[in-house]
Amino acid sequence: MEGRRISIRVVHWGTGAAGREALRGIINHPGLELVGVCVNAAEKEGRDAAQLCGLAEPTGVVATRDSAALLALRPDCLSYFGPGPGREKAVVADLVPFLSAGANVVTTSLAGMVYPPAADARSREPLAAAAASGQSSFFATGIEPGFGSDLLPLSLLSACDDVESVRIQEIADYSTYGVEEAMRFAFGFGNPPDQPGILFTGDLLVNEWGAVISQLADALGLRLDGIDTVHEVATVNTDLSTAIGTLRAGEVSGVRFEVRGLLDGRPVIILEHVNRMGAAVAPDWPHGSTTDTLVYRVEIEGRPAMRCELTFDQVAGSDHGLIATAMRAVNAIPAVCAAPSGLLSALDLPVIAGRNVVRRAP
Template structure:
């Protein structure tokens, strides 16, 4: 059976989902929704670098919602338009189409999403008899599904630390880097991601997902961060980093058990490889690492794009395919908000070709 799928948004992640859907043997691309005026009217294949598909991009959301489709793959922006993105998702779900998404990352573990948003989405699922699944590589895989899978090898666990150790210099998203994460701003600038509770909102659900899978009760979830500044100005594709402004960011979201941080997600984000040499280092510019202390002790390194020109592109492909590959299972699932704990069998069917 093939499932009829609409791609919604073609940004850094969405463009790869579009290509993934068009090439997937169990999926048929039947629609494409874009926000950009410049992309409307163009063939989907042209936008994602494959041959003509016959599917033409539109920014008429009502026309998209009227299409006959089993699922929408939604990768619309969420920075500074969270309410609009949730509204888009509710309209899609209520229209009778299942939804996979990388947008609004706390949805990787719906039980930990703030009730006002969770209840809106649950209500839309009930109205449409539909299912929502949110994932990606981080969160969605490396700090939650991967440690949970590794924990199946454990007799005893003292601590779990899941790290993203990445150089973001080639991440083509100026607004996220500068306005949301605070790169290129003076230290102490109130970047939205670093405000009290924001990191916990983003990655806390992954900590909760690991804790729940392990049957552990968390006392609380805490966040901390530190930054380093550039000692000299330099350029990245998204803009300029002045001397004295933020060029490196390290944060932790900590699941506290019996007063100790026992389940920790850590991101080490540099814009140049030589920044903050005292912070953890990966094997190259893009490493996801899970360290489990206990019996046995384990370290698992996932080097994304290890032989690619741009590991950030590979990371976006991985995030997109994590949800595209889930579409057949999501379409077969019972209605409601699902996490990977509900749909553990996701695999890259058709990817070996």
């Protein structure tokens, strides 16, 4: 780390699949100084941060389960990657003390807060009050909700005249995604077909992705009639080996849903997920042009009509979707710390680039 200019002191919370990538990114970022790590598991407590994210050189920062001790460090920013879906109230309770104490926050754990003006008041109001009290800033992001459903479509829409509809798709093979809580609890993979994951109960789909729809509607100057949702599941007649264990024949192995903004009774802004646990699942559902591993696609009907597809090259031992999810938040930390206090969206920040440029010997 010799020769690095350290300016922003960061506490990181959460070392799950995406959290490990964020921790690695903070350690490697030339403008950030890791000062604390919060973990939930007893077996991780006392371990060096480098061990928790696969880096060789020790940082001297050891993990703790004592969040109050980390708050006492008075960090400039909290990077929060604790579990999100279904835990919104608990996540807000974790974040409020940091915001109130003047620490800025970046997180991927509150998907519904990617566009605060449209967020559920139960999350928005206590976070706004804490940010006002501490004169701090809050930013929720990720790859989707986040970059794939805000900056990517908004950039394309900046080159449009007539716009008839916007469709944003995530097409992904989740069979290598080992976050069991999200896959089984939230999406319902491995459940009987008549037992939905928590995302498909109550208003959770709208709470998680409605802000995406509202942000694009506001950018387009639309007053929508409302937001509705549709979803379906798929099964296969053979067992599937996945990162969350074996899915038995007849259990849910595919999930497709849409969150749709309606205008004059017609869907005009559509957020669609097509998520499979293997290539054999739901062959009639949409596919990427070159891969189904991980694709973000934006289709705009209008003048001009556009189709933009973002794919991630996969390398053995790395999940590039997780890296992108984590680094969209980590790379935003300097801009969030420099922003006026309050609840931020992608529209409130400048263009952000990664700073860890790898130098190779000639």
